[in-house]
Structure formats: C-alpha cells, structure tokens
Amino acid sequence: MSTPAPLSCDLDRMIACPACDALLADISVETGETASCPRCHTVIEAPRPLAMTRIIMLALAALILMIAAVFFPFLELGAAGMVRRSSLLDTVMAFATGLTAPLTIAMAALIVILPVSRFLALLYVLGPMAFGWHPARHAAKVFRLAEALRPWAMAEVFIVGVAVALVKVAGLAHVSLGPAFWAFVALVVVTVLKDNFMSRVTVWKTLEARRTS
C-alpha cells in the first residue's frame, strides 16, 4: 500500500485533507493506526487488519439478511381473532394509492434498493482486492457510486421507524415482531460494522496501487 508510485513527482508524497484542504505529508499508515488531520482532526486513513476481507464478508451477510428481511413478515398484528402480517414489500406499497404514489418508489429505494446497490458495489470493488487481484473493470466508478449512495441508504432509520410504529399501534391491537424484523436489526449491525472497517482513502490508494502494478 505504501509503495511509491512510479511517477516520481513530489505530488505523490503529499496528501490534501479531504475536509479542510490542509497539505500534509503522505506518510504510510500502518495497519491498526489512525492518521488524522492535525488541523481539523478528520480521520484521513485508518487501515484495519484484513479490512477488505471483513468488509466483503459483512456485505455478503448484509445481502443475505436483506433477502430475508424483504420476504418474511416483520410485524404481526392481531385483533379480534384476525392476524395481519406486514412485510417490507407491504410497507413500500403503503403509499401506492392516491396522491402519495410517488413516495412508493422513494421508499423502496431508501429501504431496499439503495442499500442493496451499495452492498453489491462494495463486493464488486473490494472482492478482487481481498484476493490481491487486479481491480475489476470500472472499479473506480463503482466505488464512487457506492460512496455517493451512503447517505441515502436508510436501513437503520427504518428500524427505529418500526419501533415507533410498534408503540403507536400497541393500544389498537396485539403486535409482535416477525423474523424479518430481527433480520433487519442484524443487517443494521452488520452495516455499521462494515462502515467502520472502511477507510475511503485507503481503498482508493489500494485501488490505485493494484491498477498500476
């Protein structure tokens, strides 16, 4: 990772803080260490042992959990002898009628489509990295996309929403959590873990080093 680039220009020995533009010496950061900007304290690089492998394992786990979360019911509502199960798909379709129809697509995107796209993008980019192969075609483009999607993948926000909804209907009927809810909780934990292992600058440097080698 710290091998000097073939272009023996001074530019390659510097790094600009992505947050505040401070010009810093690009020292090689050892695994387990954290390099942060002396001016704004933003973490610039934080390589972790086996980070790539761990990220792809977690992204795979997240994908499987998402499949479970979509198809199993996550809430069960019982009232007057009737039981109604609600799955993620039902929730997405809740806005499908009337004036709120456009929200349906947005909901599907925020809860399922964007998180899944992110997992797939990360697998595509980091998979070859974890095995020490050359980057896949368009890996840079795909990783940029994955980073851009990050704020819009709202799985964990949805989980808190489920908890709030649960309390709201608790007076109306008997409510219990379905298997998909727990799958979703696990998914959120996995996503948070995965994002903790991820150091954007480190991934970019690795991609660059593998591309030129």
Next chain:
Amino acid sequence: MENTGSPPHILTARDAGLIGCTQCGKVHLPTTATCSRCGATLQMRDKASLQKVWAWLIAGIIVYIPANLYPMLATASLGHTTENTIVGGVIELMHHGSYGVAGIVFVASIVIPVAKFIAIAFLALTVTRRVRMSAHHRHTLFEVVEFIGRWSMIDVFVVAILSSLVRLDFAATITPGIAAISFALSVAFTMIAALSFDERLIWDASEDEPRE
C-alpha cells in the same frame, strides 16, 4: 478541543497552488480536471457551492411548511375519520402516556429539521462573514448536520408501516396523508443542501483569524 492541535500556520493545497481531491486526498497540479486516482472532478473550491446550498435549503424550508399544515396520516375508525398532523401525532402519543416515543417523533420531525435549517444557513452565512465561533466548532456542526439529516425520515417510515399494517380488515384504517410527501421532500432537499456544501470553505474563512 480548543487548544489541542491546530497549528497556527498550516499550508493548504490551494495556498501551495495545487488542488486536493475531496474524495481521496490526492494532490494535483491546478491544470488537472479529474483526479487520476479516483476520477472525481477536481475543483480548487466549488464556487457554485453556496448557491446550490441556498437553493436546496430554501426549497427544503418551503416544502416543510405544508408538511406541518396538512395531515401526515388519517385514521378511519368506526365511521369517523381523524386526521393527524405531525404535531397532532406527538400530542396524541403524549395523551397515551408514551412520552419516550412522543419525544423521538418530536425530535426527529420538528427539532432536527428546524435546527438543520438554522445550522445550514448559519454555516453558509459564516463562510463570507466573520463570526466568533471557531472553524473547529463550525466544522463539528457541519458533521453533526451531515450525520443527523437522514434520521428525520423516521416519521415517513412510521406512516408507511402503520398504513401497511392497519388495513380494512380491522376496525380501523390508516392512510398516509399528503404531508408525508412534502416532509420526505423537505428531508431530501436539506440533505442535498448539506451534501453540496464545500466543507473546505469553512476553513478558508478562518484562514487569517488571529487565534482559533
């Protein structure tokens, strides 16, 4: 945090006549258009950044108004329908004694959006005006705004979950109201406003401050 770190004279890439990539940190000559490492578009400073921030922020504030005036959801039960606005929903939760959840909804739907409008406007204004607040604190404020933005979406999800769960086969039916759309748009617009903000501008403004 005030006295730790932050050496007084730190050279920025711009000062050195270079461009730093905001995605991967790679330093380039000012004539370079796209980053050779990550392919991101390079800009010394995003000059249009503040205009974009203001445009999205104003759009976010405008759509936030109907979000509060119109019903978020309508509950039809035994022939009569009650419509709940955001504030109405919070009050109802408090009547039921669920203060914790009422608190979550109140914070997510009212406190966070309003605080976010103020914070983004403040950050955009202080890029050109000198203020007492140090660049450090403004940077922290920006990070908080960026992190917290998505959590305002909770109430929209709650409406969707309730509507999918409580349907015709029960004594009550819950249908989403038009406010759900304008609220969701408001959250999205303010998120875009925060994302279009060029963080580096926060630090440029404090460049010649005598003391952090």
